[in-house]
Amino acid sequence: xxxxxxxxxxxxxxxxxxxxxxxxxxxxxxxxxxxxxxxxxxxxxxxxxxxxxxxxxxxxxxxxxxxxxxxxxxxxxxxxxxxxxxxxxxxxxxxxxxxxxxxxxxxxxxxxxxxxxxxxxxxxxxxxxxxxxxxxxxxxxxxxxxxxxxxxxxxxxxxxxxxxxxxxxxxxxxxxxxxxxxxxxxxxxxxxxxxxxxxxxxxxxxxxxxxxxxxxxxxxxxxxxxxxxxxxxxxxxxxxxxxxxxxxxxxxxxxxxxxxxxxxxxxxxxxxxxxxxxxxxxxxxxxxxxxxxxxxxxxxxxxxxxxxxxxxxxxxxxxxxxxxxxxxxxxxxxxxxxxxxxxxxxxxxxxxxxxxxxxxxxxxxxxxxxxxxxxxxxxxxxxxxxxxxxxxxxxxxx
Numbered sequence: 001x002x003x004x005x006x007x008x009x010x011x012x013x014x015x016x017x018x019x020x021x022x023x024x025x026x027x028x029x030x031x032x033x034x035x036x037x038x039x040x041x042x043x044x045x046x047x048x049x050x051x052x053x054x055x056x057x058x059x060x061x062x063x064x065x066x067x068x069x070x071x072x073x074x075x076x077x078x079x080x081x082x083x084x085x086x087x088x089x090x091x092x093x094x095x096x097x098x099x100x101x102x103x104x105x106x107x108x109x110x111x112x113x114x115x116x117x118x119x120x121x122x123x124x125x126x127x128x129x130x131x132x133x134x135x136x137x138x139x140x141x142x143x144x145x146x147x148x149x150x151x152x153x154x155x156x157x158x159x160x161x162x163x164x165x166x167x168x169x170x171x172x173x174x175x176x177x178x179x180x181x182x183x184x185x186x187x188x189x190x191x192x193x194x195x196x197x198x199x200x201x202x203x204x205x206x207x208x209x210x211x212x213x214x215x216x217x218x219x220x221x222x223x224x225x226x227x228x229x230x231x232x233x234x235x236x237x238x239x240x241x242x243x244x245x246x247x248x249x250x251x252x253x254x255x256x257x258x259x260x261x262x263x264x265x266x267x268x269x270x271x272x273x274x275x276x277x278x279x280x281x282x283x284x285x286x287x288x289x290x291x292x293x294x295x296x297x298x299x300x301x302x303x304x305x306x307x308x309x310x311x312x313x314x315x316x317x318x319x320x321x322x323x324x325x326x327x328x329x330x331x332x333x334x335x336x337x338x339x340x341x342x343x344x345x346x347x348x349x350x351x352x353x354x355x356x357x358x359x360x361x362x363x364x365x366x367x368x369x370x371x372x373x374x375x376x377x378x379x380x381x382x383x384x385x386x387x388x389x390x391x392x393x394x395x396x397x398x
Contacts, residue, residue, distance in 0.1 A: 001070070001107050007306040010111045011066075012297045017290075020113040023048050024061055036199045038250050039212040043154035043192065044115055062113055069110040072121035076100060076373055079124045083131050083377060087384045096380045100373045103321075105288040105314045105365045112290060115156050120370050122152045123159075123349060127374075131342045140182035142170060147185035154196060157210040162352045166345055205251040214257030218245055220360045222257075222264050224275035229268050234275075236362040276358040283357040284322040287315030289364030317372075318365040325350045325368070325375035332378055343381055346374050 005011055016024075026037035027049030036042060051064045081097035088096070100106065109116050126148035133141035146167050153160040167174075177183060193209070201207045219242040226241065227234040245253055264272045291311045296303040329350040336344030350371045357367035 001101075001110065004104065004107050004310065005111075007303075008108075008291070008294055008310060009297055009300075009303070010108065010294075013111065013294060015293050015295075017112065017114075023113045023115070024058060027052065027061060028058075036196070036203055038200075038204055039210055039215070041154040041157060041210055042196050042199070043151055044118070044156075047118065047155075048113065065113040066111060069117045072117045073100075073106060073110055076117070076121050076124045079121075079128045080373055080377060083128055084380050086131065086135070088380050093380070096376050099376050103317060103369060103372050104310055105317065105369045106372075108288050108290050108314070109366070109369075114366075116366060116370055119152060119156045119159070120373060122148055122155060123370075124373060126152070127342060127346055127349075127377075130345060134342050139173065139177045139180060140185070142173060143177075143180075143182040143185040146170065146174075147189040150186070150189040150193060153209055154192060157212055158356055160209055162349060166348070169345075205249075206254055208254070211250045211254055214254045215245060217359045218242075218253075218257035218260055220362070221272070221275055221279060221358065222260050224278065224361065225264055225268055225272040228271040228274055234361075279361040280354065280358045282361045283363065283365075283367045284354075285315065285319050286364045287311045287313075287318065289362070289366070314365055318368055321372045321375055322354070322368045324379065325371050326354060328375060328378040328382060329354075331382070343378065346377055350374050350378070 022037070022040050023044060026040035026045035029035045029037050030042065030045040031049040031052035037045060047068060048061060048065065051060045056064070077097045077100050080100065081093055084093035084096050106117060106120075126145045129141045129145035129148070132138070133145060146163075149159070149163040149166055153163050174183075174186065196209055197207045200209070200211075204211070219239060220236070223239055223241045224234040245256060248256060288311065291307060291314065294307055329347040332343050332347035333351060336347070353371050354368065360367065
């Protein structure tokens with residue numbers, strides 16, 4: 001990370017993206033005004049704004065964000081190592097566990113106030129507990145896993161369907177243990193979600209996790225479909241439809257976005273499908289968009305070279321790892337369809353993120369890079385059928 005920081009002057013950049021500004025604003029609302037944010041849920045706001053408890057300035061929030069991102073970035077690989085040791089040799093598990101450190105897009109995002117590395121850590125921790133549940137058949141591991149998945153929608157609202165679907169897979173087990181002390185984790189996460197949706201209803205008018213979903217599919221997917229219909233080139237920065245939507249209050253934004261989506265399905269369905277696959281393709285092949293905005297504050301002569309070089313690496317990492325993730329997720333989904341296991345749910349997560357990425361574009365590799373550590377997990381499992389990869393203890397049992 002320090003090498004990339006030295007080459008690209010990452011810690012000297014001053015550009016704050018609109019998303020980052022939103023996360024800062026959500027923390028300000030929570031800690032200074034005790035209110036919620038219209039787009040960014042409470043758990044991310046809580047994590048982001050912790051320094052405010054100690055009198056921090058806004059600048060301190062960005063410094064704290066770097067620390068949190070690095071902690072989650074490192075923690076993800078440690079958790080991956082613990083999972084991998086269950087089915088491959090320790091040395092090989094270590095090799096696979098350090099591979100996420102070479103995902104350059106994730107390193108770049110460490111320096112921005114964004115959710116990606118925090119979200120990945122939450123999901124990896126959830127899957128770590130899920131693996132422990134399948135290994136020990138102990139319910140409190142399952143409760144921890146599901147509570148983390150449910151809580152993740154309060155970091156990234158797009159995770160709500162992922163969390164709901166996986167939770168429903170275990171609904172019988174949950175009902176069998178609803179009086180168990182271990183249910184406190186699940187009840188706690190459900191309480192946080194209830195506070196979020198009720199708070200949004202009281203403050204803005206709707207029972208919802210966030211208003212960001214309607215804004216996203218309206219301003220990206222549906223706007224691009226409309227451009228295809230009218231023979232125009234889609235532009236994220238020059239989008240009259242987005243300007244109109246942002247002129248409305250939040251309840252109206254939600255209503256207008258939903259009505260527009262229904263209208264597009266009825267009257268412009270082929271172009272909506274075309275826009276969807278165009279978004280998925282763009283999210284699968286783009287490099288890290290943050291690199292393009294980097295400035296050469298130290299006036300180094302080789303800065304432009306390294307900037308272009310690292311961007312190309314992120315671009316090809318995105319293409320290769322997305323393709324591998326797609327193939328492996330399909331393989332494990334079909335393999336585990338009738339016999340559910342932890343690998344099935346990891347594959348489901350990878351596929352879910354790739355499918356969800358079709359609602360947005362212009363984000364570079366931000367959508368798909370959250371799947372890459374899980375792709376490495378599936379790849380290691382796929383290769384573990386070979387004796388060379390299996391743990392010594394497993395070989396001795398044969």
